[in-house]
Amino acid sequence: xxxxxxxxxxxxxxxxxxxxxxxxxxxxxxxxxxxxxxxxxxxxxxxxxxxxxxxxxxxxxxxxxxxxxxxxxxxxxxxxxxxxxxxxxxxxxxxxxxxxxxxxxxxxxxxxxxxxxxxxxxxxxxxxxxxxxxxxxxxxxxxxxxxxxxxxxxxxxxxxx
Numbered sequence: 001x002x003x004x005x006x007x008x009x010x011x012x013x014x015x016x017x018x019x020x021x022x023x024x025x026x027x028x029x030x031x032x033x034x035x036x037x038x039x040x041x042x043x044x045x046x047x048x049x050x051x052x053x054x055x056x057x058x059x060x061x062x063x064x065x066x067x068x069x070x071x072x073x074x075x076x077x078x079x080x081x082x083x084x085x086x087x088x089x090x091x092x093x094x095x096x097x098x099x100x101x102x103x104x105x106x107x108x109x110x111x112x113x114x115x116x117x118x119x120x121x122x123x124x125x126x127x128x129x130x131x132x133x134x135x136x137x138x139x140x141x142x143x144x145x146x147x148x149x150x151x152x153x154x155x156x157x158x159x160x161x
Contacts, residue, residue: 001124029098033081
């Protein structure tokens with residue numbers, strides 16, 4: 001399953017949407033990767049290890065299920081998650097990119113790839129539609145939380161330092 005969707009962050013023509021800076025959005029996306037328990041209610045634990053200049057490894061635990069992945073950070077541009085095949089979990093990836101097509105416009109694009117071939121995708125079509133819907137709802141909720149954190153000043157550099 002290859003799936004992508006776009007969430008609008010800033011629209012200067014819509015006064016009902018509080019604008020975020022690219023930096024606030026970036027900090028929120030990184031926080032989502034580093035502290036996912038703030039964003040995912042059913043996550044029991046997340047342990048970060050092997051930090052490097054461009055990312056880190058982590059293990060997330062959902063009850064008895066543990067998932068190891070690697071997170072790559074391209075500052076102010078992209079957070080990329082790579083899950084390697086482990087047990088019954090197949091290799092997959094998620095790329096979260098910040099897009100600014102024009103001044104004051106800001107979007108986040110989420111690109112999912114479960115690593116399956118076209119035949120498997122066709123066999124799993126109905127199941128994949130449920131997964132797409134769940135991913136999209138989780139991403140919308142994550143951006144809602146990022147907005148709340150920004151409104152509370154928790155994504156400002158003065159708060160983080």
